[in-house]
Amino acid sequence: MSNEVRFPVLSSDQASEGLVATWFVADGESVKTGQLIAEVQVDKVSAEVQAPTAGVIRIIAGAQATVKQEALIAVIE
Amino acid sequence: MTVTEKEASPAIRRLTTSKAMVEGIAQEMERDPSVFVLGEDVGAYGGIFSSTTGLLERFGPSRVMDTPISETAFIGLATGAATEGMRPIVELMFVDFFGVAMDQIYNHMAKIHFESGGNVKVPLVLMTAVGGGYSDGAQHSQCLWGTFAHLPGMKVVVPSSPADAKGLMIAAIRDDNPVVYMFHKGIMGLPWMAPNPRALAPVPEEAYEVPIGSAAVVRQGNDVTIATLSLSVHHSLDVAEELSAEGIECEVIDLRTLVPLDRATILSSVAKTGRLLVVDEDYQSFGLSGELAAIVTETDPRLLKAPFLRVAVPDVPIPYSRPLEYAVLPTKTRIAAAVRKLVG
Amino acid sequence: MDQKIKIELYRTMVLIRSFEEAILRDYHADKKPAWDIGAGLIPGEMHLSAGQEPVAAGICANLSSGDGITATHRPHHLAIAHGVSLKALAAEIFGRETGLGKGRGGHMHLFDPASHFSCSGIIAEGYPPALGQAFAFKWKKTPNVIVAVTGEGAANQGAFHESLNLAALWKLPVVFVVEDNDWAISVPRQASTAIASNAERAAAYGIPGERIEDNNVEAIWRSAKTAIDRARSGEGPSLLEIHTVRLWGHFEGDAQAYRDDLDAARAHDPLPAYEAQLIGEGFLDAAQAEAIKEESAAEVEAALSFAKASPLPDAADALRYVFA
Numbered sequence: 001m002s003n004e005v006r007f008p009v010l011s012s013d014q015a016s017e018g019l020v021a022t023w024f025v026a027d028g029e030s031v032k033t034g035q036l037i038a039e040v041q042v043d044k045v046s047a048e049v050q051a052p053t054a055g056v057i058r059i060i061a062g063a064q065a066t067v068k069q070e071a072l073i074a075v076i077e
Numbered sequence: 078m079t080v081t082e083k084e085a086s087p088a089i090r091r092l093t094t095s096k097a098m099v100e101g102i103a104q105e106m107e108r109d110p111s112v113f114v115l116g117e118d119v120g121a122y123g124g125i126f127s128s129t130t131g132l133l134e135r136f137g138p139s140r141v142m143d144t145p146i147s148e149t150a151f152i153g154l155a156t157g158a159a160t161e162g163m164r165p166i167v168e169l170m171f172v173d174f175f176g177v178a179m180d181q182i183y184n185h186m187a188k189i190h191f192e193s194g195g196n197v198k199v200p201l202v203l204m205t206a207v208g209g210g211y212s213d214g215a216q217h218s219q220c221l222w223g224t225f226a227h228l229p230g231m232k233v234v235v236p237s238s239p240a241d242a243k244g245l246m247i248a249a250i251r252d253d254n255p256v257v258y259m260f261h262k263g264i265m266g267l268p269w270m271a272p273n274p275r276a277l278a279p280v281p282e283e284a285y286e287v288p289i290g291s292a293a294v295v296r297q298g299n300d301v302t303i304a305t306l307s308l309s310v311h312h313s314l315d316v317a318e319e320l321s322a323e324g325i326e327c328e329v330i331d332l333r334t335l336v337p338l339d340r341a342t343i344l345s346s347v348a349k350t351g352r353l354l355v356v357d358e359d360y361q362s363f364g365l366s367g368e369l370a371a372i373v374t375e376t377d378p379r380l381l382k383a384p385f386l387r388v389a390v391p392d393v394p395i396p397y398s399r400p401l402e403y404a405v406l407p408t409k410t411r412i413a414a415a416v417r418k419l420v421g
Numbered sequence: 422m423d424q425k426i427k428i429e430l431y432r433t434m435v436l437i438r439s440f441e442e443a444i445l446r447d448y449h450a451d452k453k454p455a456w457d458i459g460a461g462l463i464p465g466e467m468h469l470s471a472g473q474e475p476v477a478a479g480i481c482a483n484l485s486s487g488d489g490i491t492a493t494h495r496p497h498h499l500a501i502a503h504g505v506s507l508k509a510l511a512a513e514i515f516g517r518e519t520g521l522g523k524g525r526g527g528h529m530h531l532f533d534p535a536s537h538f539s540c541s542g543i544i545a546e547g548y549p550p551a552l553g554q555a556f557a558f559k560w561k562k563t564p565n566v567i568v569a570v571t572g573e574g575a576a577n578q579g580a581f582h583e584s585l586n587l588a589a590l591w592k593l594p595v596v597f598v599v600e601d602n603d604w605a606i607s608v609p610r611q612a613s614t615a616i617a618s619n620a621e622r623a624a625a626y627g628i629p630g631e632r633i634e635d636n637n638v639e640a641i642w643r644s645a646k647t648a649i650d651r652a653r654s655g656e657g658p659s660l661l662e663i664h665t666v667r668l669w670g671h672f673e674g675d676a677q678a679y680r681d682d683l684d685a686a687r688a689h690d691p692l693p694a695y696e697a698q699l700i701g702e703g704f705l706d707a708a709q710a711e712a713i714k715e716e717s718a719a720e721v722e723a724a725l726s727f728a729k730a731s732p733l734p735d736a737a738d739a740l741r742y743v744f745a
Contacts (some may be wrong), residue, residue: 089732117605117606117608118606118607118608119522120607120608121607121678121679122607122679141613143607143613144542144608144610144613145574145577145605145608145613145614146574146575146577146578146605146613147577147579148578149579156449156622158572173543174543175576176543176545177543177544177545177546177579177580210459211457211458211459211464211465212459212464212465212516212527213465213466213527214465214526214528214529214530214542215525215526215527215530216464216527216528216529216530216541216543218540224638268456268457269456269458270457270458271457271459271460272455287472338624346599348655352449364713371682384656384679391738391739391740392743393739393743394525394743396524396525396734396739397513397516397522397524397525397526397527397528397530398517398524398525398527398733398734399516399733400733400734400735400736401524401525401734401736401738401739403736404737404739405739405740
């Protein structure tokens with residue numbers, strides 16, 4: 001299982017930037033596989049992000065950061 | 078690097094207010110098969126303000142039902158089902174829409190228990206979105222909790238935090254009375270509204286109740302009591318932190334429930350501070366702020382060292398245009414000015 | 422139908438679409454990437470009418486000076502087709518002092534007494550005031566009519582049925598119109614309504630009822646003419662249900678994940694269809710169509726420029742206009 005958490009593709013327009021709306025976990029916390037960790041948004045479409053694996057989360061793109069779709073927003077160590 | 082090499086913080090489960098509400102509803106639906114949800118756009122859409130997200134997928138269309146735009150019919154249906162032993166949760170999309178169905182609410186839902194001499198119970202939750210601040214105009218921005226609290230026979234709860242949103246929802250579902258559950262759009266933690274850091278907070282995973290009728294002192298202080306509710310709790314806490322740097326210590330009371338009102342918590346705080354500011358996003362006159370002033374003066378007018386003050390909507394419909402809307406909403410600027418006046 | 426009417430219907434539809442596309446552009450322009458409904462030059466809920474232009478064009482082409490309309494939370498197409506000032510409409514949407522309601526009302530609360538136009542954000546609640554306007558027209562002995570418009574979801578509200586009965590009983594000069602765009606926000610009509618056509622409900626009140634399919638502007642024009650003529654001649658109300666299409670979301674911000682008919686809806690865009698029809702019939706050529714689009718766009722941009730250049734209301738005036 002990948003330990004990368006990437007911004008999901010929510011818009012077919014690759015140029016669209018996304019917003020990391022909410023982190024439900026804090027940097028350095030331990031997370032369980034499948035745990036709700038973030039809510040993200042492109043324009044008016046939002047989506048939940050679950051932890052792909054268990055471990056300690058290191059947040060790369062903080063709340064309210066804008067990033068490209070598929071960008072790395074966290075890793076789980 | 079492995080987990081054991083780093084010292085991981087213990088997982089603290091946080092939720093936004095909307096997700097906490099939904100979790101409370103889902104846990105009660107798991108526990109009690111008589112609980113069901115109905116209203117406009119509560120199914121596939123998941124509630125316009127995400128108050129029912131995922132419930133249709135989890136519990137199916139026999140327990141989570143979209144209704145026609147027929148509020149009289151479906152709120153009346155909830156009342157009837159409640160009198161037959163079910164526990165409906167019925168959503169009125171915006172509280173502003175109550176006018177089309179008010180008879181079913183205040184003459185039926187709220188009076189049946191009394192009129193039956195206590196023989197009939199109406200255990201339902203009427204949940205509804207309230208509040209402005211995003212230019213939705215005069216018919217989609219009101220709070221109106223004072224209207225519901227004025228009319229006898231309904232409990233009225235108004236949470237401000239994720240944990241209270243869940244606990245009050247569970248308490249409301251389990252209560253044997255009709256409970257009007259009012260959630261401000263600005264406290265829900267919705268990604269498509271202005272970010273509100275206080276809309277995300279730790280929420281216990283298990284089912285629990287926050288008792289209806291119990292206010293919370295969410296900040297201690299000796300100088301001024303700010304009695305408030307809903308989104309205005311967030312604003313009042315921000316102001317209290319700001320004024321603390323100037324040496325003014327506010328005690329902030331989150332009322333959480335309007336009916337029944339926790340008078341003891343208000344009175345003991347006012348007895349300590351001697352100054353009372355009510356911050357209320359509802360209309361100013363004939364409502365909550367006047368009621369709190371009355372409670373203090375009918376108990377002991379000598380409790381107050383300074384004249385009572387209130388920051389509310391000054392009896393004008395909520396304007397659309399932003400500078401007008403923010404002139405009438407209880408903003409942090411207005412709250413801070415009122416506190417300074419009280420201690421000045 | 423003569424060419425002049427056909428071109429006018431087309432021109433009205435183009436003007437409406439041009440306006441809605443410009444509002445759509447400006448509404449979203451400053452809401453990226455954090456899509457905050459309360460932010461930007463145009464904040465708040467925005468219900469746009471793309472796809473429903475034939476309803477407005479077909480009805481309003483039959484109205485005369487002094488006739489009125491009550492519309493819904495999705496009102497722009499009807500306001501424009503009825504001749505409400507584009508500048509004052511745009512200025513209201515931008516919350517400016519020069520707007521129809523001086524920025525107090527917003528896009529769901531448009532009032533233009535000069536053209537007897539109003540709308541409401543509450544479902545079906547535009548019907549009852551229409552009765553009173555019709556009552557006043559009768560009392561003043563003016564030959565005017567009022568068209569009360571609502572959506573198919575509203576036909577399940579008490580106000581809808583109460584209004585039909587009272588208007589029929591008192592033979593009021595009202596034409597009731599139901600815009601059936603298939604969706605009450607996320608609820609499809611078959612999940613909300615026990616019968617296939619709301620026009621059948623007219624029979625319950627002893628008035629004529631007709632359902633018009635295919636969002637066809639000329640069919641709408643003809644049926645509206647019959648109903649408006651009937652009301653104007655003192656024979657009382659009629660009910661028209663028009664099957665139209667909602668091309669965009671219920672409101673801007675609606676991701677429409679519940680909707681499986683989006684491709685089909687786009688394929689039923691009434692504007693290219695009517696343009697192709699008129700070109701095929703020889704009433705319009707591509708150059709004329711282009712000229713109409715350019716004129717409309719220029720008029721719309723002038724209105725939006727006026728709006729953006731207009732002052733915002735003064736916060737010190739926030740308590741004005743509560744009482745006369």
